[in-house]
Amino acid sequence: MGMKKFINDPKDLTKELLEGLALSNPSRLTLAENKLVVSTNLGDKKRVHIVSLGGTGHEPAISGFVGPGLLDISVPGDIFAAPGPPVCIEALKMANEASQGAGVLFVVLNHAGDMMTANMTMEMAEDMGLNVKKIVTQEDISNAPRDNWDDRRGLVGCVPLSKIAAAAALDGKSLDEVYDVAMKFNKDMATLAVALRGATHPQTGDVISVLGEDEMEIGMGQHGEGGGGRSKVKTADETTEIMTNALIKDLSIKSGEKLMLIINGSGATTGMEMLICFRKAYKVLEAHGNEVVASWVDEILTVQETAGFQLFIAKMDEELLNYWNAPCDTPYLRVTK
Amino acid sequence: MGMKKFINDPKDLTKELLEGLALSNPSRLTLAENKLVVSTNLGDKKRVHIVSLGGTGHEPAISGFVGPGLLDISVPGDIFAAPGPPVCIEALKMANEASQGAGVLFVVLNHAGDMMTANMTMEMAEDMGLNVKKIVTQEDISNAPRDNWDDRRGLVGCVPLSKIAAAAALDGKSLDEVYDVAMKFNKDMATLAVALRGATHPQTGDVISVLGEDEMEIGMGQHGEGGGGRSKVKTADETTEIMTNALIKDLSIKSGEKLMLIINGSGATTGMEMLICFRKAYKVLEAHGNEVVASWVDEILTVQETAGFQLFIAKMDEELLNYWNAPCDTPYLRVTK
Numbered sequence: 001m002g003m004k005k006f007i008n009d010p011k012d013l014t015k016e017l018l019e020g021l022a023l024s025n026p027s028r029l030t031l032a033e034n035k036l037v038v039s040t041n042l043g044d045k046k047r048v049h050i051v052s053l054g055g056t057g058h059e060p061a062i063s064g065f066v067g068p069g070l071l072d073i074s075v076p077g078d079i080f081a082a083p084g085p086p087v088c089i090e091a092l093k094m095a096n097e098a099s100q101g102a103g104v105l106f107v108v109l110n111h112a113g114d115m116m117t118a119n120m121t122m123e124m125a126e127d128m129g130l131n132v133k134k135i136v137t138q139e140d141i142s143n144a145p146r147d148n149w150d151d152r153r154g155l156v157g158c159v160p161l162s163k164i165a166a167a168a169a170l171d172g173k174s175l176d177e178v179y180d181v182a183m184k185f186n187k188d189m190a191t192l193a194v195a196l197r198g199a200t201h202p203q204t205g206d207v208i209s210v211l212g213e214d215e216m217e218i219g220m221g222q223h224g225e226g227g228g229g230r231s232k233v234k235t236a237d238e239t240t241e242i243m244t245n246a247l248i249k250d251l252s253i254k255s256g257e258k259l260m261l262i263i264n265g266s267g268a269t270t271g272m273e274m275l276i277c278f279r280k281a282y283k284v285l286e287a288h289g290n291e292v293v294a295s296w297v298d299e300i301l302t303v304q305e306t307a308g309f310q311l312f313i314a315k316m317d318e319e320l321l322n323y324w325n326a327p328c329d330t331p332y333l334r335v336t337k
Numbered sequence: 338m339g340m341k342k343f344i345n346d347p348k349d350l351t352k353e354l355l356e357g358l359a360l361s362n363p364s365r366l367t368l369a370e371n372k373l374v375v376s377t378n379l380g381d382k383k384r385v386h387i388v389s390l391g392g393t394g395h396e397p398a399i400s401g402f403v404g405p406g407l408l409d410i411s412v413p414g415d416i417f418a419a420p421g422p423p424v425c426i427e428a429l430k431m432a433n434e435a436s437q438g439a440g441v442l443f444v445v446l447n448h449a450g451d452m453m454t455a456n457m458t459m460e461m462a463e464d465m466g467l468n469v470k471k472i473v474t475q476e477d478i479s480n481a482p483r484d485n486w487d488d489r490r491g492l493v494g495c496v497p498l499s500k501i502a503a504a505a506a507l508d509g510k511s512l513d514e515v516y517d518v519a520m521k522f523n524k525d526m527a528t529l530a531v532a533l534r535g536a537t538h539p540q541t542g543d544v545i546s547v548l549g550e551d552e553m554e555i556g557m558g559q560h561g562e563g564g565g566g567r568s569k570v571k572t573a574d575e576t577t578e579i580m581t582n583a584l585i586k587d588l589s590i591k592s593g594e595k596l597m598l599i600i601n602g603s604g605a606t607t608g609m610e611m612l613i614c615f616r617k618a619y620k621v622l623e624a625h626g627n628e629v630v631a632s633w634v635d636e637i638l639t640v641q642e643t644a645g646f647q648l649f650i651a652k653m654d655e656e657l658l659n660y661w662n663a664p665c666d667t668p669y670l671r672v673t674k
Contacts, residue, residue, distance in 0.1 A: 004533050004534065004550065004551075004570060004644070005533070005573075005607065005609075005610055005644075006531075006533070006572075006573040006576060006577075006606070006610040006613065006614055006646070007572070007573050007609075007610065007613060008572045008573050008574050008613065013609060013613070016573075016612075016613045016616055017608075017609045017612040017613050017616075018612075019612075019616045020611070020612030020613055020614070020615040020616035020619075020634065021612050023615065023616055023619045023629070023632070024598075024612070024615050024619075024632040024633070024634045025632070056609065057607075057609060059607060059608025059609050059611075059612065060608050064608070194343075196341050196342070196343070197341065202607075202609065213341065214341075233341060235343075235344070235345045236342075236343040236344050236345050236353075237345050239343060240343075261361075267605070267607060268604070268605035268642050268644075269343070270342065270394075270396060270539075270604060270639065270641050270642060271354075271396025271397050271401070271636070271639060272342075272344075272350060272354045272393065272394060272396050272539065272641070273342055273343040273344065274357070274396075275353075275354040275355075275356075275357030275358050275361070275396065276343065276344060276345065276350070276353045276354050276357055277343055277357070278357040278360065278361050279353055279354075279356045279357035279360055282357075282360045282361075292360070295360070295361040295362070296361070297357065297358075297361045297668075298669075299608070299636070302607065302608060304607050304609075305605050305607060305644070307341070307342075307605075307642070309343070327673060328673075329673045331634075332635070334671040334672070334673050335671070335673075336664060336665075336666045336671050336672075336673050336674070337673070337674055
């Protein structure tokens with residue numbers, strides 16, 4: 001289909017979208033030097049600060065979740081590209097100083113570029129004596145089995161994980177404690193994606209993935225990486241049931257467990273479809289004996305105009321639920337008191 | 338392109354999407370008989386209640402804005418179709434009773450079907466002695482001049498108008514006063530839409546509008562009604578500047594006036610594009626001597642997988658801004674304290 005989008009010079013995409021984000025949310029975040037997106041809450045008190053990094057082109061993630069009660073700093077790369085270590089170190093230094101000694105949790109999605117940047121950054125941070133712990137999100141069940149965790153990609157789970165970590169930080173937990181809370185959530189979360197139509201790279205016009213007019217693909221990654229689940233298009237209920245059951249199996253969910261359920265639209269999916277699929281996933285989980293105690297249906301982490309969604313499930317206990325329900329005020333996630 | 342969506346039986350779309358909305362937002366709304374979507378805040382105290390109606394297929398609008406601090410009841414029709422007067426009367430009766438004598442503001446978008454239903458409903462409400470005032474939103478500048486106001490279609494403006502009216506109601510204003518506040522906003526708001534790609538009707542598969550691969554259309558209505566502004570695709574900045582200037586002219590905006598600025602994505606528009614266009618509109622208004630005091634960039638009222646956006650501007654004074662900033666907690670708009 002080629003590239004038919006409201007853009008200007010493709011090389012300015014990231015700069016311009018971040019300007020728009022800052023101008024539309026002056027009470028929540030500011031755009032600092034080197035495109036760092038910084039919460040207005042930065043340095044409000046001695047507490048752990050939360051930093052994340054990632055390419056743009058996935059709006060609203062991740063910079064749209066900077067603000068009081070969630071990310072303190074995001075480090076955006078260019079479209080689908082990790083930022084370099086120097087700007088990440090700058091963010092970690094700023095957050096570490098703002099934390100007044102409490103330290104920094106560095107949330108990284110498991111993608112090759114992000115990981116290379118994060119690992120180099122962590123080495124530099126150690127040399128500089130910064131108090132930083134890294135946590136890697138890797139919950140895509142499509143491309144590796146659970147016992148090969150390190151090969152799993154990070155999908156939408158980075159956002160609720162960061163939210164929970166941020167609430168724990170505001171609650172006065174130490175860096176080790178914040179890390180432990182986040183890891184508890186991390187270990188018991190899983191995502192599976194499905195796509196009906198792929199997207200184009202907004203700078204190059206390259207087609208990220210191609211699906212036939214009657215095809216869908218379960219397991220498509222964030223940049224069109226195949227998951228091997230290509231089939232004829234199924235109904236919403238059939239598709240959602242297959243995906244929910246796959247997540248139940250991967251997480252070994254038992255009857256009686258309380259869950260978070262998220263439908264993350266991939267970009268061009270209608271709200272109508274997302275709600276219909278949420279309904280089915282909810283019913284499958286209910287029939288399995290589970291209670292959905294936390295929900296979110298929206299475009300959270302997108303891939304341009306991809307049609308499809310990510311189905312996310314995580315196990316919840318009282319502590320995680322309290323942190324999920326703690327107030328936050330960001331451009332694209334707000335929890336009221 | 339035909340219809341390639343995650344749905345089940347097309348006749349169940351509305352029922353299923355409303356189920357999903359209710360299941361994902363149990364603290365905010367419930368799904369009552371006859372598909373009425375009802376705020377958990379209904380009848381909380383003696384105050385004006387706010388009711389609106391409209392077809393589904395435009396998610397999250399309008400039912401996604403039911404909840405404490407915004408709509409008390411929405412009356413959904415089927416896809417792109419107005420509900421019938423009987424169910425609207427049921428909603429008005431329920432809201433009137435819950436208002437404990439304070440009365441009901443009935444927010445109606447100016448579209449033929451919605452208006453026919455609303456007018457018949459108002460006649461019945463009068464016969465029954467219900468305390469209801471109707472307000473019609475009609476802010477699309479593309480299809481009629483300002484002095485022919487009654488021919489203008491209602492677009493995204495119904496949502497901020499309902500938000501402001503609801504806050505005035507919670508503030509204890511009388512029905513006449515709530516109406517006056519809403520009318521002040523209504524008279525000085527305007528929207529212009531642009532589309533790059535049309536959509537399909539999710540029940541029939543009918544193509545709602547067709548645009549050539551190199552075409553865009555300024556002024557496209559909510560159901561593909563043409564606005565006469567078809568041209569070759571322009572850049573984001575060129576398009577936004579044309580649209581912002583048209584709104585400035587229509588509203589006779591003077592330097593120094595404070596404004597609300599909204600970019601409403603039409604369905605398949607990327608967050609990246611919306612933010613880039615917001616940025617340009619903001620800069621055009623800034624250069625014109627105006628201050629943007631209220632912002633919103635999101636998918637609010639969509640038309641399935643349409644690619645494009647609505648640019649909305651309204652004049653703001655201190656009262657309107659206070660009501661806009663008052664807390665609310667709905668599925669797709671939340672204002673924190």
